[in-house]
Amino acid sequence: MKQVFGVLGDPIAHSISPVMHNAAFEALGMDCTYHAFRVEKQNLGDAIKGAKAMGFGGLNLTVPLKENAIGLIETDPLAARIGAVNTIDFKDGIKGYNTDGIGARKTLEDAGVDIEDKNVLVLGAGGAARAIAFTFTEAGAKVNIANRTPERAMTLAAEVGKVNGFGLDVLDRCLEDTDILINTTTVGMDPNIGDCIVNAEQMHSDLTVFDIVYNPLKTRLLQEAEAAGATPVTGIMMLVYQGAEAFRIWTGVEPPVDVMKKAAMEALRL
Template sequence: MKQVFGVMGDPIAHSLSPIMHNAAFEALGMDCTFHAFRVKQEDLGDALKGAKAMGFGGLNITVPLKETAIGLIETDPLAARIGAVNTIDFRDGIKGYNTDGIGAQKTLEDAGVDIQDRNVLILGAGGAARAIAFTFTEAGAKVNIANRTPERAMTLAAEVGNVNGFGLDVLDRCLKDTDILINTTTVGMDPCIGDTIVTADQMHSDLTVFDVVYNPLKTRLLQEAEAAGAKPVTGIMMLVYQGAEAFRIWTGVEPPVDVMKKAVMEAL
């Protein structure tokens, strides 16, 4: 009988996690299968208990469930500090982890971008923003957080420590001194592919622009970055690296990262 894994979110139809993980399972000859499940926030607790009861091997958790999951399960110290979960393991109860931050860091390293002592501006204050803010601050980056609701940005900044939080109304001023801009919101995600928070006229040519949205591959934000002569970085490898770390947690097996990346790129 196949071991079942999955990803829960709402919406979820855009997710490429099933393609990526199923390619990894096939490459390693593992009798496992990975599926996407649409789950509303108010139903997450029941969904997690059901997955555990049915013998699931593990889950990824995506928007908007990452923060909701924290109050429902046991978490490892990093996930607890971040306040958001993106990976759940069922081998010993129901335990949550967060692999988003390391996925983002490895993505920028792949692109030749060092984050230490760099000015990083994060757009958004949700689960992915939390993971990146905590991880990057610990790695020596100088982090600012901008959010549509300033209070959420300021609350997250206070939790992380040595971080500034503000609304979108001061983006023009802040971007002048920013080295790395990271969009962690869903703005620009399919089907709203024409949307962006920042445009080319607000950017500068020394800026690295990293969009965690990976569908479409080249978001409107990244198109604006190219127009400004800035360096665009897609969210594909963040998906792959955070998924690879989740794969290790679930199975204890070293994941075939190249196979996972190839599957995602072919799907896009």
């Protein structure tokens, strides 16, 4: 009988994780299958226990469930510090992990960008922002967080430590000294592809602009980066790398990253 894996979220129809993971299972000849399940926040605990009871191999969590998993299951130290879970493993009980920050860091490394000692400005204060802020700070980056609601940015900054949080009204001044700009919000995601928080006039040519939004592949923010002569980095590889790390946690098998990337790219072109 096939080993079942899945991603839980609400909404969930947009997820390309099933395409990506099923391509990996097929490439490795593994008798496994991966599906998407719509789960509302109030039902998350029951859904996780049900998946465990039915013999699932593991789960991913996406918005808006990542932070809700805290307190429901055991978490590894990093996920506990981040306060969000995106990967659940069932091999030894029920244990939660967060692979978002790892995915973001590997994406930048792929682009030839080292984060150590770099000034990183994170836009947003949600689950992905939390993962990136904690992971990048631990890796030696100097992180600032900007959010539409300044209080949320300051709260997250205080939790991370050695980080500043502020509103969007000071972006111009902050961007002058920023090496890496990371958008963790949904601004610019399909269908609102014309939306953008930062424009070309606010950027400089030595800036790396990383948008974790991957649909469309070239967001308005990345178009603005190109216009400014900055280095654009698309979010598709963050999806691939965080998924690859989850695959490794579940199976102990080295994931076929190139296969996962190809499947994800093909799904976005449909």
